[in-house]
Amino acid sequence: MQTRLKQIIYVSEKTNKSSDSLTDIYDISQKNNSESEISGCLLVGSNSYLQLLEGPDSAVEKLYSKIESDSRHRKVKKLYDQRIEKKWFSSWSMKFTPFNSMKWDNKEFDAGNFQNMNCTGAVKAFQSIKEIING
Numbered sequence: 584m585q586t587r588l589k590q591i592i593y594v595s596e597k598t599n600k601s602s603d604s605l606t607d608i609y610d611i612s613q614k615n616n617s618e619s620e621i622s623g624c625l626l627v628g629s630n631s632y633l634q635l636l637e638g639p640d641s642a643v644e645k646l647y648s649k650i651e652s653d654s655r656h657r658k659v660k661k662l663y664d665q666r667i668e669k670k671w672f673s674s675w676s677m678k679f680t681p682f683n684s685m686k687w688d689n690k691e692f693d694a695g696n697f698q699n700m701n702c703t704g705a706v707k708a709f710q711s712i713k714e715i716i717n718g
């Protein structure tokens with residue numbers, strides 16, 4: 584039987600512990616995610632994160648609960664949790680994307696603050712990144 588895949592998208596607020604930790608998050612993500620067949624995309628805002636995780640159900644859930652309790656961010660809010668047939672970012676263990684590489688048409692998002700992003704907006708954002716990457 585084929586492995587069941589899912590996607591989770593969440594938004595969170597950076598804490599002051601997060602300032603120097605982006606390289607650490609990058610390094611651990613490359614290592615862990617490739618080992619557990621997880622891929623995804625992390626949008627790095629000015630004061631928040633928006634992340635899409637995708638891969639085998641149990642691996643994604645396990646990683647999400649680890650990330651949820653990471654003190655480098657808080658107010659971790661799940662926006663989306665869906666079964667998928669095919670990964671969107673299969674060639675990226677975790678693609679890091681700076682918020683200002685996107686065109687948002689929204690003042691808060693333009694400023695890199697994603698706290699008030701809703702499910703539809705978040706899915707759209709990752710869809711457009713996916714289209715840019717995959718053509």
Ligand SMILES: Cc1cc2nc3c(=O)[nH]c(=O)nc-3n(C[C@H](O)[C@H](O)[C@H](O)COP(=O)(O)O)c2cc1C
Nearest residue numbers: 608611612615616632634646649650653655656677
């Ligand atoms: C915004 C954010 C995104 C993260 N993304 C990932 C990720 O994609 N993969 C991962 O393994 N850890 C990620 N982490 C780190 C985890 O919270 C955790 O520190 C790490 O997985 C611990 O790995 P270990 O169990 O191998 O020590 C992230 C942390 C933050 C704050």
